[in-house]
Amino acid sequence: xxxxxxxxxxxxxxxxxxxxxxxxxxxxxxxxxxxxxxxxxxxxxxxxxxxxxxxxxxxxxxxxxxxxxxxxxxxxxxxxxxxxxxxxxxxxxxxxxxxxxxxxxxxxxxxxxxxxxxxxxxxxxxxxxxxxxxxxxxxxxxxxxxxxxxxxxxxxxxxxxxxxxxxxxxxxxxxxxxxxxxxxxxxxxxxxxxxxxxxxxxxxxxxxxxx
Numbered sequence: 037x038x039x040x041x042x043x044x045x046x047x048x049x050x051x052x053x054x055x056x057x058x059x060x061x062x063x064x065x066x067x068x069x070x071x072x073x074x075x076x077x078x079x080x081x082x083x084x085x086x087x088x089x090x091x092x093x094x095x096x097x098x099x100x101x102x103x104x105x106x107x108x109x110x111x112x113x114x115x116x117x118x119x120x121x122x123x124x125x126x127x128x129x130x131x132x133x134x135x136x137x138x139x140x141x142x143x144x145x146x147x148x149x150x151x152x153x154x155x156x157x158x159x160x161x162x163x164x165x166x167x168x169x170x171x172x173x174x175x176x177x178x179x180x181x182x183x184x185x186x187x188x189x190x191x192x193x194x195x196x197x198x199x200x201x202x203x204x205x206x207x208x209x210x211x212x213x214x215x216x217x218x219x220x221x222x223x224x225x226x227x228x229x230x231x232x233x234x235x236x237x238x239x240x241x242x243x244x245x246x247x
Contacts, residue, residue, distance in 0.1 A: 055086030144238030158191030
């Protein structure tokens with residue numbers, strides 16, 4: 037694994053939607069504030085605006101669309117084959133709306149950011165506005181964002197960083213999302229920097245090692 041802070045990590049980003057998280061990563065990379073080189077973007081949707089964002093920065097893209105495959109296993113195998121051709125040091129999920137299970141050699145190299153304080157409000161179907169709607173409906177006073185390693189299930193991998201966000205009276209899913217996304221923009225890059233510096237690594241299904 038390339039974890040020399042002087043050498044950017046070859047990074048693949050997996051996307052499905054508009055790509056605001058991807059854009060933040062690109063901007064930080066281009067300003068020299070993130071120790072990665074995004075070498076490829078893979079989308080699960082053909083027309084995702086994420087692809088346009090990547091191409092605007094001359095980053096190669098590929099669409100591996102869930103609807104093109106009769107089963108999740110076939111889809112996942114196609115994603116894995118595409119990743120294997122790139123040999124990344126790091127794989128980042130950025131609004132990627134599918135479960136992913138890559139080869140064992142990628143264990144501890146795949147990270148995701150989730151718009152809640154896991155394990156609360158995680159699992160299949162819990163993404164984007166669905167999470168914020170559930171948070172408000174649940175009447176909780178605090179939510180937030182979580183960066184975690186991906187372990188092949190929905191939102192169950194070891195947690196790296198979390199940041200709390202207060203749920204305000206009168207919040208809508210949209211207003212809450214704005215503040216949670218601000219937290220995501222803060223902690224996702226920080227977790228990546230920690231990983232690149234060798235300060236954190238995947239230890240077991242539910243734990244990490246801090247160095």
